[in-house]
Amino acid sequence: MIGGGDAVVLMPTGGGKSLCYQIPALVREGCAIVVSPLIALMADQVGALQQLGVRAAYLNSTQSFDERREVEEAFLSGELELLYIAPERLSGTGTRELLSRGRLSLIAIDEAHCVSQWGHDFRPDYLALGELAQLWPEVPRIALTATATDRTHREITERLHLERARHFVSSFDRPNITYRIESKNRVQQQLLEFIRTEGFEDGVALTGIVYALSRKSVEKIAKFLSDNGIDAMPYHAGMDPAVREATLRRFLREDGVVVVATIAFGMGIDKPDVRFVAHVDLPKSVEGYYQETGRAGRDGLPSVAWMAYGLADVVQQRRLIDMSDGDQAHRMAQGRLLDAMLALCETATCRRQQLLRYFGQEIAPCGNCDTCLNPPQxxxxxxxxxxxxxxxxxxxxxxxxxxxxxxxxxxxxxxxxxxxxxxxxxxxxxxxxxxxxxxxxxxxxxxxxxxxxxxxxxxxxxxxxxxxxxxxxxxxxxxxxxxxTEPERTRPARSGGAKRTDTGLSGDDGALFEALRRWRAAVAKEADAPAYTVFANKTLEALAQLRPTSEAELLTVSGIGQAKADKYGSDVLAVIAEFAAA
Structure with missing residues (x-):
């Protein structure tokens, strides 16, 4: 991308896809356009970049006329390095005329699987993005997604006219996630038992997401969990937008919150410390399941993907396919997606093997899924x-x-x-x-x-x-x-479950880590920003172990660049010095 070529990038959630366009955007002359379907998250994504000193902005329908005009003027004057735009806005004549008046360094199409009508999250406005090749033929383009079978991969390439692009496909494996699937038997109680077992560490609540198929189920399950002492909130498209936004902000900025949502929630959320993702209904496809479970453990620490499904789920999904508006070919394609999901649920062999085989990747048995840890009879x-x-x-x-x-x-x-x-x-x-x-x-x-x-x-x-x-x-x-054989339900061993930090730090190092975490929480709260945009847990761990005493030593710590050192360096050094003197 830095050299000006096109690219198609397939990487798992949390694998660093954003860096594939952010780094070229900082190196190349002009402003990078990032096409993203995530209007609700653009402000947080841009805010995180601004924390790093990147000149970033967004254009979407949540802004006032004056706010949009300010961003447009910054773009035209060459003050921006990245500009986030939704595909619906990019389809408009006015937006295209604006971009033609500025200098573009590259165009990044995020969540590119939305262009595929055979994928799990088709967005019609993504089809118009194929026109970008004709509008700006000299501007390099990059398409990125975390979930694509060979067929979806080919369709992304064809529809976006990226036949000459270089293709980068990394492993889809997320070894830190433990996959568990069990049959339904009073699913609300099963979910509650799971959260009480896996959703707390040393009495402290962990962050999680629960997915349900319908809005009614979302409301019902959120209330049930809340009534039973879990800090749970519903999230779905039928809610008041202000309430939805408040729920999202709490989820991003606080620890220990559980959001019960339809599948619309979570795409593009860069919250690294989600410790569990639970499904109380059968997902429609392996792609959808993989993307949703991939929202857990983006920090690389142990996390759990749990699901309960039953015969009624299978019947319901078949019914939805039979009653869909698509033609026979579309219904058959949806049926094949469901068949693959059922095969994953019913496999007697390694769950991770089955999951990755769907994406064309072969691995040895993982030893960290339910069928490996407790082989079914x-x-x-x-x-x-x-x-x-x-x-x-x-x-x-x-x-x-x-x-x-x-x-x-x-x-x-x-x-x-x-x-x-x-x-x-x-x-x-x-x-x-x-x-x-x-x-x-x-x-x-x-x-x-x-x-x-x-x-x-x-x-x-x-x-x-x-x-x-x-x-x-x-x-x-x-x-x-x-x-x-239908397994007996037993409480899982915690050794394979979620851990809040799992730092491996002990003694003074662990105590300093907690002190730094408290400092980070206070800074994030004052800035009304997610804690991870200040420093990631791994950076705090390194600080606790290395204990730098100067800015020069700070800059050797992974996750701290000059912008972070300028903004937080003196405070961090003060926390470390105060701890050492105590």
Whole structure:
């Protein structure tokens, strides 16, 4: 980029993508344009750069006319090094005329997966960004994203006309994140138990994000957690904008806050110390899941990605696909995304292997996911599968095409009469009561895994289950079926869980680290800025160990440049000196 070439960059969340355009922007003549979909976060992103002495600004709809005019004048006079703009604004004629009057050093397109209609977060205005190649052919362009399969990668390249760009693809592995997925069983209580176990360290609350599929669920879960002593707040697009903004500011500036949100929350948030991300509903795709879980542990310290999902989630996602406005090709593509997500949930092998294989990367078993730490048992489920599939087949054949969801099928298998079995005569089925060797919860697992393996398919608004092309082979005994054993729920060992700092510091070094952290919190509060924009935890750790006594020694500490030394150096040295004298 410094030399003027185009680039496509695929790096995991927290991998340093921003540096790929920020450094060239500081070296090259002119102003870099950063296309970002994150209007709510632009002020914080720009504020963090300004803390470092970078001349940065943004243009978006939250500004007044005078504020926008001031930024435009600064751009035209050559005073800016970076200018953040949303894709919707960049599509406008006025904005393009403004940029044509200034000098552009480069154009960075962040969250570039939004250009892909096969991706998980498609934004129509991103399609217009392909025109930038014709508008400013001499200006180098860089597209960046943390989540892209080979297909999405190709589409980014084609739609943004980056065929001649250099491609930089780093490892997608985030080894500091422990992945855990379990079946739903009173999910609110499961979530509460998880947070009480993993969301505190030495009695101090940790920062976390909980994702739910609907706004109603977000509100309900946030209230439940709050009622049970967790500092939890809801966040979704249906809330009052002022309340949403206040929630985001608290999350960015305070420790120990849990935000319960729809998936709209979190993209581009550069908060490094999120210690856990929890999902109470099944994500639509592996890409979405990877990006959302990647918001944990950006500082590289141990963090947890936890999810609970059940049969109802699978039925709900299939229903949403069936009822979507897209054509058949689009629905099939969405179905494949869901199939990959189910495969990740139901794998009996290393969870991280399965996740990274989706992005075309092969690794050895990680030893730090639930299936590695507690390998699941499997059992021959062929007979159970035949009983379940036979019940579906007989209802359809013997009762004139009647189809039902898993709940009713389980009642039949367990021989439990209900209004429908009595009204429709289903107690006369030969499969009525033949499944008493399993519990209702175990049968839920059977049906969930039959769907995940493609031997059953939910359809329609009510999620009725129908046979598939492979069902007959299972019924004939030609295709054996293996299931994961439903695990007993146990409290996880803390050794694999989140740690607040995990600095490894002890004695005086640990005490000095805490003193520096208290100083940082006070400075951040006074500046109304996130604490990590002052200094990262790793910088405080280095300060506690090295204990510099001069500005020259300060500048040798990772994370402290001249701008930070000028702004905070004397205060930091005073904290260290006061600690040494105590």
């Amino acid at each position: 499997t059992w021959d489920g062929t007979v159970a599968a035949q009983k379940a599939l036979s019940t579906v087949w007989r209802l359809d054949r013997e009762y004139g095409g009647q189809r039902y969801g898993a709940g009713h099928l389980i009642d039949i298998l367990l021989g439990k009469p209900n209004d429908r079995t009595q009204q429709h005569g289903h107690e006369r089925l030969s499969t009525f009561g033949i499944g008493t060797e399993l519990t209702a919860q175990q049968w839920q697992g059977v049906f969930r895994q039959l769907i995940a393996q493609g031997h059953l398919a939910p359809h329609g608004e009510y999620g009725v289950l129908t046979l598939t092309g492979s069902s007959a082979a299972v019924l004939r005994g030609d295709l054996p079926v293996t299931f994961r």
